[in-house]
Structure formats: C-alpha cells, structure tokens
Amino acid sequence: MKGKKLWPLLLIFVLILAACNSNSSSNEEGGSEAAGEPQKGGELVGAMDTPPEGVFNPIFYSSSYENNILQFTHDGLITQNDKLEFLPSLAKDWDLSEDQTSVTFTLNEGVKWQDGEPFTANDVVFTYKTISDPDYVAAGGIRTDYVVRLKGYQDYSTGKTDKFEGVVADGDNKVTFYFEESNIQALSDASLQIIPEHIFKDIPVKDIPKAPETREAGKVIGTGPFKFAQEVQGEQYVLEKNPDYFDGEPYLDKVTWRVMEQSVILGELESGSVDFVADPNGFPPADYDTVKDMENISIIEQPQFGYQIMGMSINHRSKEDAQAGVIKPEQFVPNKKLQSKEVRQAIAYAVDRQKLIDGLLYGHGDVVNSPIPRNFSAYDEEKPNQYKFDPDKAKELLDGAGYKDTNGDGFREDPEGKEWVLNLNYPKGNQTREKSAPIIKQFLEDVGIKIDLRQPMEAASYFESLEKNNFDWDLYLIGWSLSSTDPDPSGIYGAPAAYNYGRWNNQEAEDLIKKANTPPDALDKDFRDGVFSDWQVKFQDEMPAFILYAPNDLWAHNNRLHGIEPLPYSMLNKTHKWWVSQN
DSSP states (O other): OOOOSOEETTTOOOOOTTGGGOOOOSOGGGSGGGTOSOOOOOEEEEEESSOOOSOOOTTTOOOHHHHHHHHHHOOBSEEEOTTOOEEESSEEEEEEOTTSSEEEEEEOTTOBOTTSOBOOHHHHHHHHHHHHSTTTTTTTOOOGGGTTTBTTHHHHHTTSOSOOOSEEEOSSSEEEEEBSSOOTTHHHHTOSBOOOHHHHTTSOGGGGGGSHHHHSTTTOOOSSSEEEEEEETTTEEEEEEOTTOTTOOOSOSEEEEEEOOHHHHHHHHHHTSOOEEOTTTOSOGGGHHHHHTOTTEEEEEEEOSSEEEEEEOSEEOOHHHHHHTOOOGGGOEEOGGGOOHHHHHHHHHHOOHHHHHHHHSTTOEEOOOOSSOTTSTTOOSSSSOOOOOOHHHHHHHHHHTTOBOSSSSSSOBOTTSOBOEEEEEOBSSOHHHHHHHHHHHHHHHHTTOEEEEOOOBOHHHHHHIIIIIOTTOOEEEEEEEOOSSOOOOHHHHSTTOTTOTTOOOOHHHHHHHHHHTOTTGGGSHHHHHHHHHHHHHHHHHHOSEEEEEEEEEEEEEETTEEOOOOBTTBSOSSGGGOEEOOO
C-alpha cells in the first residue's frame, strides 16, 4: 500500500521476472500507437469492488482503495519507472552525499497546490515532521518506517526535544534529509507523497485523521493532476482535472471511481458503463476468458507486486498498549495457541497452494516462498523452505509438538489435553480470497486442526480490528502490496512495525534486518542481498505468516482509453497522459 512504501490490502501492495515488460492485451488494436495523437477532453469511469475507508491523506491512509484516489491527487518528490529506478517528480534533481548520510533535493519551481498556494520545501519538512510527531502513531499513523532513520528522530518522536533536524529547508526550492548514519534507503525514505503545510499546520496531529481536510471531497488538497472534487460515500468518487498541474495539463476532464459488487463489474465493462478495472484487485481470474472475448476491451496481465497471506497472530499487543496507540514488542502478549513454530510449519505443509492457484486463480498466479518481492535482486527463491504440500509432514510435526487427537473426535487437543481451536478471519470484497477461506479450513481440518471460520467482516472493520483490537485472533487472510522502493521487509515484519499485525518478535530476524541496513557493509549490494537471503530463510523457518500465492494482476480497460504505462505495482501511472478517443 502504492511515495509508495507500504500499501495494505492492498498491498500492496513486486515481481521482476520478465514481468515489467510482460503486459499483454487481448485486443492489440486498442493500443495507443494505433490511436493517433492524444485528444483533450472526455471522462473515464473506473470500478472498484470495495469502498475506501475515507482517509484521503498520504501519511494516514491504510487501504489500497484510498490509494486509488491518492494516486491521482498527490505527488512525492520522486517517482519510479517500470524498472523501479527513481525518477524526478516534485523534485527535479537530487544530490546524495558520498557517505549517504544526507540527500538534498532541488524542487521544481512554480509547482502549486490545487488551491493555488505555492508548493515549497517547507511542505516537505512539515510532512516528515508530522510523521515524526509524538502523537502520530497514537493517531493511527503507520508510516514511521519513512522517518526512523532521520537524524534526531528518537528524541523528537519521544518528546525529549522539540527541535526537528531530520529534514531541513534551504529556501523555497531546496530541502535536505539528514540521517543518523549512512542510509542505504535514503531515496526510498524520501519518496513519500507530500501534504500541504498551510492546510494542516493549525490542526493538532492527533486530529488530522478525522479532519475534513483529510476526509471530505473538495477539502483534500494535493499537487497531483486531478482534484478530489465530489463523493457519495461508499458509492462514487469524482476526480476533476487540475489544469495547473506542473507536469502538464491532463488530457482527461474527469475520472470517476464507482464502487460496485465484483460480480457486476464485468457486465458494466462490456456495456461501456465502466472504462477500466485496475488496482488493487482487477477482475477475477475465473472471468479471464470472458473478458478476453470482449471486442472492446484489452487486458493487461503481469505478475502481481504483492501476494495473499494467511497471517498468524503469534502475539498480541496488550490492551493497554492498543488503547494508548503504541507498539512495544517487549510487552507483546503471547498467543499460546500459536507459540510453537512446529505448529505454524505444520499449517504451511497442510495447505495445497498450487490447488488454490489452479482452482481459484485458474493458473494466473504463482507460489512464492519469500515476502521480499521478486523484482529485487535480494529475492531468494531457492534457500528458504518451499513448504510443498505434504499433509503427512504436517501431521508428523503436530504429533511431535504434542498436538494429538486424544478423544477420537478427529481433531487434535493441545499438549495439555484441552480443546484446541484456531479461528480464521477474513474480509469481504475480494471474491478469490473469500472463496479460499473455506478451502483452507478444510485443508487444516484434514490434518486434525479444528478451525472456527468466522463470518467475513466489512473491510473497514476488519482492518481496524487488525490494527487495534485483534486480541483473540489466530489466523487471518490479507493481501499485501509491498514497497517498490527497497527490499527491506521491516516495514511489515519488523517487531515494532505497525503493519506487523501478527506481532512477530524474533531477535535473530531483527538483527539480520539491522545488519542488512547498516553501512558500510550494507552499501555493498551483494553483501546486503546475502543478509536478506538469510533473513528469508529465517522467516520461512519461523513462519510468522504463510504466503498463500502471488496472483497475476488482471487489469482491463476499454479500447478508447490510451496512454497507459503500467508499472510493476500499479496501472495508475502518469494519469495526466491518459486520453480517450472522442469518436
């Protein structure tokens, strides 16, 4: 979840293989090459199957559905191309110090916020200062991974000082990021979308997530090519072009997102009522042949940047910490039902992932065994345990851990002879994921693990529970769209990370991440990749989350839409250059 570092749901929202250039269209005549010169004007309608939660602020949102709006409305200092190389955006160039302890950005001149106010270096400082604020995490902020390496962060974030020295403006058009030590992730840390100081400076940080300027159409202000103009909450979100966009006036006049059941999207697509279906879920693999046969529609298929997991709540936050909005790994409360890593490994062996891919994805996906995206050289597809489907191995591990069926009912009791039931939680919205839940339940019960398959929850309530009060959860289904800027997995799987919903806390894993990010050794790419390989092996051994599958992205658009340049993680790229045929 997409300045895109961690996007849940979403994520998440990364697969390089031949993926970046493997886009395929079902109707090549829909390509922009055959369409002539771009034309101004026109409108588009996009479909998404789940409504945004309503937090349209780059430093506070947590859902990919909000990101569908923010990708049109906000920009970062830098962006990326399809090879994940950094490119200029709000900044026209940058100078990274030789020891990588600082990076200075020169901003494009004349950039304006959508309300006409000038964009300056002070907006950059304000954005990062807000994320570093002592009240940020308690307010629901989850993007501290962008600021933890900044100079003075610890003292500022804990209130020991009111001097913020991590990001400093030098006039209106220069801004420098300073780090505590050489930072291999300097550019990644500086890639977050920026919010306007003049809009939020008088709003206490703790109140920003609920402020109208974060939530209401017409009051959300960015620098992006489209303005968030109108909304009918849960139904429709209207974006109107920003004629003063610094990178050129958009060709389109308007883009409207409509929320509808996944089951009706394709009918609307074929009829022309919907022009595209893209991030985060695209269209279901079961409908691939149906879409392929639509003469007016083109398909973009590429390996997905993220994956679907079954998370395991190894620990929970204490209720006191959850209420205070803090994450203190030393105070995590162990979940006794999943403390044994042999149990977690058994769960992995018990699930036939290829069957899920063949049956639910119709072959449009892959089994992966690492949470580091395949686009990065740090991805290791060989050394981590592969967990090939082996129910006998699962039973052996459970027996060895003391989980046996002592009363003959077909389900295992815990080592103390007590009933042992794991609950499985999942959200509404993604049909493939919803269909996978009862299948996973059956796989686990086939090896004697009794599963309480809970009723699916509305997405907003589901993720709020994951973030704040999942005190009795055991297993949960979620999709991650991961960082496109760096392979470091700590933003999701580091012990203090807000997205570490399973509250995994393993010192060896923490030490490996630190080693991979500590110069000077970490400045050597081969060294860093090797350490991350060791971390991936550790992850698969500890099994804090089981990676179910990496689906292919299946996006579709009407052939009247041109100018699409998809990235490995999103179709929503350079939207100001999208245009439609007018005849």
